[in-house]
Amino acid sequence: MMLIFDFALFLEKFSLIVVVILGLLGIALYTTFAERKVAAIIQDRKGPNRAGPFGLLQPLADGVKLFMKEEIIPLTASKWLFILGPCLAMLTAMMTSAVIPWSSAIDFFGRKVDLQIADINIGMLYVFGVVSMGVYGIMIGGWASNNKFSLLAAIRGASQIISYELAMGLTLIALLMLTGSLSLKTIVEQQMQTGIWNIVYQPVGFVVFLICAFAECNRTPFDLPEAENELNFGYHQEYSSLKLGFYLFSEYINMFISGAIMATLFFGGYDIPFLNEAKLAETLGGNIVAIMGVLSLLLKVVFFLFLFMWVRWTIPRFRYDQLMDLGWKKLIPIALVNMLITGAVILWLNK
Amino acid sequence: MQALTNRVKVLEQKPMSFMERLYFPVILKGMGITFSHIFKKKATISYPEEKRPFSPVFRGLHVLNRDEEGKERCTACGLCAVACPAEAITMEAAERKTSEEHLYREEKYAAKYEINMLRCIFCGLCEEACPKDAIYLTETFAPANFTRESFIYGKEDLLIPDPKTQPTQLLEAKGLTDNQITNQKTS
Numbered sequence: 001m002m003l004i005f006d007f008a009l010f011l012e013k014f015s016l017i018v019v020v021i022l023g024l025l026g027i028a029l030y031t032t033f034a035e036r037k038v039a040a041i042i043q044d045r046k047g048p049n050r051a052g053p054f055g056l057l058q059p060l061a062d063g064v065k066l067f068m069k070e071e072i073i074p075l076t077a078s079k080w081l082f083i084l085g086p087c088l089a090m091l092t093a094m095m096t097s098a099v100i101p102w103s104s105a106i107d108f109f110g111r112k113v114d115l116q117i118a119d120i121n122i123g124m125l126y127v128f129g130v131v132s133m134g135v136y137g138i139m140i141g142g143w144a145s146n147n148k149f150s151l152l153a154a155i156r157g158a159s160q161i162i163s164y165e166l167a168m169g170l171t172l173i174a175l176l177m178l179t180g181s182l183s184l185k186t187i188v189e190q191q192m193q194t195g196i197w198n199i200v201y202q203p204v205g206f207v208v209f210l211i212c213a214f215a216e217c218n219r220t221p222f223d224l225p226e227a228e229n230e231l232n233f234g235y236h237q238e239y240s241s242l243k244l245g246f247y248l249f250s251e252y253i254n255m256f257i258s259g260a261i262m263a264t265l266f267f268g269g270y271d272i273p274f275l276n277e278a279k280l281a282e283t284l285g286g287n288i289v290a291i292m293g294v295l296s297l298l299l300k301v302v303f304f305l306f307l308f309m310w311v312r313w314t315i316p317r318f319r320y321d322q323l324m325d326l327g328w329k330k331l332i333p334i335a336l337v338n339m340l341i342t343g344a345v346i347l348w349l350n351k
Numbered sequence: 352m353q354a355l356t357n358r359v360k361v362l363e364q365k366p367m368s369f370m371e372r373l374y375f376p377v378i379l380k381g382m383g384i385t386f387s388h389i390f391k392k393k394a395t396i397s398y399p400e401e402k403r404p405f406s407p408v409f410r411g412l413h414v415l416n417r418d419e420e421g422k423e424r425c426t427a428c429g430l431c432a433v434a435c436p437a438e439a440i441t442m443e444a445a446e447r448k449t450s451e452e453h454l455y456r457e458e459k460y461a462a463k464y465e466i467n468m469l470r471c472i473f474c475g476l477c478e479e480a481c482p483k484d485a486i487y488l489t490e491t492f493a494p495a496n497f498t499r500e501s502f503i504y505g506k507e508d509l510l511i512p513d514p515k516t517q518p519t520q521l522l523e524a525k526g527l528t529d530n531q532i533t534n535q536k537t538s
Contacts, residue, residue, distance in 0.1 A: 042385045045396040309389075314385040315378060 001304040008111065016117055020097050028252040029059040031305060035252075039311040066245040074238050078144040085141025085245035086239065093136040093253040099123040099258050101185045103270045103293035105285055107211070112124045115290060116185060121182040124172060127261060128165075131216060135161040137250065138218075138225055142235035153234035156320065157218065157225030163327040164215035164222075170335035171205040174342040175265060177204065184261075188269035199266040206266045208331050213258040215327070218251065228319060259304030263297055270297040384510075391526035410473045410488040413466055414511050418456055421513040424485035427461035439470035457483075464509065468493045468502040 033048065033055070040047025048055035073082055103117040120126060135158050142154025178201055179187045191197050199206050215222040226234030236247040263269060270293030281289045318326065370376050396403055404445035405411075416424045416469050446461035447455045454460075496502060512520035 041389050041393075044388055044391050044394050046393050046397070049397075310382060310385065311378075314381045 012108075012111070012113055012125065013117060016113075016115070016226075017098075020102075021094060022252050022326060023164050024097060025249070027064065027256055028249045031215065031252040031256065032062065032248070033059045034305065035309050035312075038306065039313050042310070042313045044276055063245070064075060066242055069241040071241040071243070072238075074146060077145040077238065081140050081144035082238075083243070085137055085144055086243040087137075088140060089134065089137025089250040090246045092130050092137060093250040093257065095130045095133075095256075096257045096261070099126050099184055100257070100264060101188055102297060103290045106284070106290040109263065115294065119183060119185045121181075121183045122128070124176070124182045124187075124265075127184075128169065128172075128236040132161070132165055134216070134250075134254065137247075138235050141239070141247065142225075142342060145235070147236035147238050149231040149233075150235050150237050153225040153227070153231045153237075157235060160218075160222060160323060160327075161216055161223060163324060164212040164331070167208055167331035167335045168212035168216070170332065170339050171202070171209045173203055174205050174335075177339075177342055178348055184264050184269070187344060188264055188271065188346075191268040192271045197266060197268040197271070202266065202338075202342070205336065205342075206262075209262065209266070210250075210336070210344075211326075211331060213262060214308070214311065217254045217258055217308070217322075219308055221315040221318050223312075223317060223322060223337070224320060224323060255308050256301060259308070260297065260303040262304055263300035267300050270294060272296045367455055403436070405490045409490050410475045410478075411490050411492045412468070412488070413471075413509055414487050414489055415464065415506065415509040416485050416487055417511055417513060419514065420453070421515040423460055423510065424456055424483045425461045425464065426457040426459045426483055426485070427464070428459075428482065429482040430482060431477035433447060434476040436469075436474060436476065437470045437472045439467045439472075440477060441465050461506065464506045466504050466509065468504055469499060482515040 036058070037047040037055075039045075048058040051057040052063050072086040073079055079156075099120060100116065101119070105112045105114045107113075138157040138161075139154045142152075142157070145151075175187075175198060176182065178198065181187060181190070181191055187198075205257040218225050224234075226232075227237065228234075231237070236244055239247060272292060273296075354440065358525050379407075429442060432438075432440040432442060441463070442461045442465070443463040444459055447458050449461055456502055473488065475488050478488050512518075512524055514521050
């Protein structure tokens with residue numbers, strides 16, 4: 001076997017990865033700011049507006065503050081696992097971005113560059129695998145802290161994420177029956193061709209998926225692993241400085257990624273609504289259409305981010321038994337029935 | 352039990368309706384409420400740029416008064432210190448020399464007059480106790496500081512500017528704008 005090393009491909013993918021990672025970090029930075037602003041305006045306040053114009057430098061100030069804090073590793077903590085926890089959380093949050101198709105291919109000096117780090121044919125399964133790995137960040141961090149609150153939070157987080165993954169998987173099976181492909185790129189292209197987004201076929205599936213996404217990201221009303229008033233701070237209570245920052249950042253990156261996945265699976269990904277991209281590409285050129293596609297995807301994600309925040313500042317936290325009740329007794333049956341009906345309808349239409 | 356007022360509201364403890372048990376529509380309703388708050392007027396006052404007006408009876412930092420000729424009114428009788436429930440006021444009296452008649456109104460004056468603003472509870476009893484109209488509470492409050500010592504205000508902090516020698520500063524201390532000050536000077 002000959003190993004052909006395509007240097008241009010390596011460079012292309014490498015630069016894409018760098019752009020995506022830096023972009024994700026920047027977006028996470030400003031999502032914290034957006035969270036504070038949204039919380040403020042929903043609560044009839046003004047929010048941060050002192051650092052820079054409209055308070056836009058506030059996230060930088062927060063970041064610098066996190067850097068300056070003392071890095072503490074508790075004496076009784078398991079040192080390596082304590083460091084591994086936030087690394088894993090960040091890593092898994094970032095890894096999911098590898099299969100998201102950001103837009104159609106652009107033409108870069110005669111070279112066709114796909115705006116997707118890896119178009120693997122098991123994209124959806126990959127997302128699933130990585131997302132379920134995300135629970136290790138919480139579990140290891142909570143366990144290594146050697147603190148009863150952290151441990152309790154870690155156990156809560158683990159069981160919550162495992163419970164909600166089931167319902168999430170079942171909704172995706174229904175979607176899979178519809179699309180017939182696991183590749184995210186193919187799913188988006190199908191939606192672009194028909195012009196009908198998957199949300200039209202799978203409204204119930206989307207709602208279940210959305211609720212599960214909230215649970216997977218540990219966002220209110222499912223933020224039991226970091227319930228401030230029950231567990232002080234939950235799994236990251238013993239963390240300080242940049243390791244705490246990693247945990248907080250990974251939460252926002254998770255939110256962004258799950259928003260992107262929801263947009264890809266149910267809302268046509270980088271599809272611009274009511275527009276024929278192929279026709280537009282002939283008049284405007286493929287690159288401009290691709291950039292418009294990125295913007296369209298980002299706009300959808302921003303909407304989901306706003307939804308995440310909006311819900312956070314509306315609904316109080318579930319009790320633990322209510323959480324389990326909702327996950328096992330409501331969402332899984334709904335997802336199962338949804339799956340059955342979808343399968344039956346597809347069979348009936350195909351005769 | 353007989354109700355004392357007619358404002359009693361009896362809560363109905365009826366079981367939840369179907370729509371309420373579904374939970375999802377109720378969430379949407381709640382989200383509608385929070386969304387409407389985005390467009391409501393904000394309660395925040397951006398403090399240094401915007402200031403809330405004080406009530407006319409607001410009791411803030413003290414000043415030591417002078418009379419029209421710029422003589423200090425305080426005679427160090429000590430009534431304010433006696434009246435002070437927080438024991439924030441200390442003073443030392445001194446006798447006026449013959450050459451100092453333009454500085455002090457009475458034969459006795461306060462050589463040292465200190466108010467500890469950390470002890471003071473701004474009750475205004477000193478103002479009421481003063482027989483010479485010498486101490487007044489203004490509408491400003493003590494600014495933040497880093498050391499405790501800086502909160503002990505001496506005579507130099509408390510005395511108002513001399514209307515004879517520093518008329519502009521006095522007007523400024525009264526909180527008038529530059530425009531108003533020039534108007535007062537010309538008239």
